[in-house]
Amino acid sequence: MSTVRVRFAPSPTGDLHVGGARTALFNWLYARHHGGSFVLRIEDTDAARSTEAATQVIIDSLNYLGLDWDEGPGKGGDYGPYYQSQRLDLYREYANKLMEKGRAYECYCSPEELDERRQEQIKLGQGTRYDGRCLHLTDEDKEKYRAEGRIPVLRFKALDEGETLVEDLVRGNVKFDNVTQVDDFVIFKSDGMPTYNFAVVVDDALMKITHVIRGEDHLSNTPKQIQIYQALGFAVPKFAHIPMILGPDKSLLSKRHGATSVTQFYDEGYLAEAMVNYLSLLGWGYDDSQTIFSTSELIEKFSLERVSKNPAVFDLQKLEWMNGVYIREQSLEELYAVALPFWQKAGFLPEEPNTEERDYALRILKELQSRLKLMAEVVELAEYFFKDDYEYKSEIVEKIMTKPHTEAVLDFVYDAVQAASKLDEETLKPQFKVGLETFGIKMGDLIQPIRVALTGTNVSPGIYDVLELLGKERVLERITRTKTMLKERELI
Numbered sequence: 444m445s446t447v448r449v450r451f452a453p454s455p456t457g458d459l460h461v462g463g464a465r466t467a468l469f470n471w472l473y474a475r476h477h478g479g480s481f482v483l484r485i486e487d488t489d490a491a492r493s494t495e496a497a498t499q500v501i502i503d504s505l506n507y508l509g510l511d512w513d514e515g516p517g518k519g520g521d522y523g524p525y526y527q528s529q530r531l532d533l534y535r536e537y538a539n540k541l542m543e544k545g546r547a548y549e550c551y552c553s554p555e556e557l558d559e560r561r562q563e564q565i566k567l568g569q570g571t572r573y574d575g576r577c578l579h580l581t582d583e584d585k586e587k588y589r590a591e592g593r594i595p596v597l598r599f600k601a602l603d604e605g606e607t608l609v610e611d612l613v614r615g616n617v618k619f620d621n622v623t624q625v626d627d628f629v630i631f632k633s634d635g636m637p638t639y640n641f642a643v644v645v646d647d648a649l650m651k652i653t654h655v656i657r658g659e660d661h662l663s664n665t666p667k668q669i670q671i672y673q674a675l676g677f678a679v680p681k682f683a684h685i686p687m688i689l690g691p692d693k694s695l696l697s698k699r700h701g702a703t704s705v706t707q708f709y710d711e712g713y714l715a716e717a718m719v720n721y722l723s724l725l726g727w728g729y730d731d732s733q734t735i736f737s738t739s740e741l742i743e744k745f746s747l748e749r750v751s752k753n754p755a756v757f758d759l760q761k762l763e764w765m766n767g768v769y770i771r772e773q774s775l776e777e778l779y780a781v782a783l784p785f786w787q788k789a790g791f792l793p794e795e796p797n798t799e800e801r802d803y804a805l806r807i808l809k810e811l812q813s814r815l816k817l818m819a820e821v822v823e824l825a826e827y828f829f830k831d832d833y834e835y836k837s838e839i840v841e842k843i844m845t846k847p848h849t850e851a852v853l854d855f856v857y858d859a860v861q862a863a864s865k866l867d868e869e870t871l872k873p874q875f876k877v878g879l880e881t882f883g884i885k886m887g888d889l890i891q892p893i894r895v896a897l898t899g900t901n902v903s904p905g906i907y908d909v910l911e912l913l914g915k916e917r918v919l920e921r922i923t924r925t926k927t928m929l930k931e932r933e934l935i
């Protein structure tokens with residue numbers, strides 16, 4: 444059996460959508476499972492819509508997800524991706540071959556004329572297809588049209604009888620009627636650029652792609668592509684059309700449903716492993732029970748046989764949950780690598796943190812690890828660990844710092860901390876208990892105001908962990924700062 448070669452062939456016209464990322468992932472998993480090659484090809488022949496920025500987004504997104512490609516036109520280790528815009532001569536060459544074989548012809552019909560005829564077909568209740576008008580133009584006809592300033596497109600001469608069979612590894616055998624479903628479609632536009640349906644065949648054939656794995660929205664293009672393979676004498680690859688991704692309301696997943704681009708998920712702090720795991724389940728499953736798969740497990744278990752025909756529903760809550768699962772499985776060093784850019788961007792840590800700053804950050808992550816769902820939350824949840832001018836949440840100050848004994852409790856804790864040799868639970872708890880008796884309050888009534896004083900809010904890791912992390916000096920300063928604030932607000 445020939446070695447598996449698959450490709451991901453995005454058009455760089457915008458963000459990489461999760462659907463595209465899922466297609467890339469299935470191809471990548473298939474290649475890795477079979478020890479084959481994964482090719483990245485940027486389909487940038489639509490000059491008006493393709494941008495370099497979008498290409499970069501695709502590359503960044505694949506890098507983030509860890510979907511590495513295996514080859515490209517570059518040299519040494521610095522290869523790829525392939526760009527269709529750099530391969531225009533090839534498409535021209537194969538278009539000429541089709542012309543020589545009588546399987547392609549120039550068409551001079553203007554867009555307006557085509558539209559008029561299409562309207563007419565609709566009116567007559569016929570299918571809309573090119574009527575073959577330019578199929579038999581003489582040289583004089585062409586001359587005349589050119590003199591009128593018309594620039595031709597090139598059309599493929601499709602088969603006008605029979606059926607084209609798509610043997611799809613996911614959808615089974617799908618038949619297309621050549622008369623009504625495949626017309627003489629354009630393969631080269633008047634701007635001299637090849638169309639998708641043509642360039643994709645030339646590339647997939649020349650790149651020796653064995654399996655074309657892509658979204659089901661391309662199924663209807665497949666008979667057109669198969670006819671071109673056959674006309675050029677190329678071997679037809681295997682096809683696998685993978686199901687569409689829907690939003691919770693069962694309509695096609697789109698921006699309306701919230702975050703859909705890989706960049707957005709990256710920005711919100713989804714771990715690559717969680718994204719890969721979640722995306723793998725959009726249309727594929729191993730059995731009914733297992734949902735958590737490491738990437739290496741996915742490589743081992745992935746197969747096209749287990750890809751479903753039914754659309755997949757994108758469930759953001761499940762993805763969030765899964766991200767939390769992965770966050771909890773990470774080592775602190777791994778989490779630090781993901782948290783660092785967020786903290787740097789927020790100005791909490793410098794470009795190159797020193798050992799002390801790094802250790803402090805690791806200790807903070809140890810406390811936050813169990814509560815994080817998205818890594819982006821590390822900014823809000825850790826702000827008071829890094830900034831001494833943290834804000835006090837007004838409604839929480841109102842609720843907690845207006846209780847009786849607040850000032851006395853703050854003073855009491857100030858003294859206890861000052862006198863303590865260490866700020867851990869073992870040292871401080873017995874001291875705090877003494878205070879409880881003095882004021883006739885419960886532990887919570889002592890801890891709550893201290894928490895607000897040290898963090899500005901009422902949710903934080905355990906109070907002794909916060910005390911230890913901040914250290915004596917900062918704890919004392921913060922209690923003083925809090926008292927000043929309460930006096931300014933005339934609450935004490």
Ligand code: GLU
Nearest residue numbers: 452453454486643657661
């Ligand atoms: N450029 C096409 C797209 O982005 C590729 C489709 C295919 O995989 O053939 O939809």
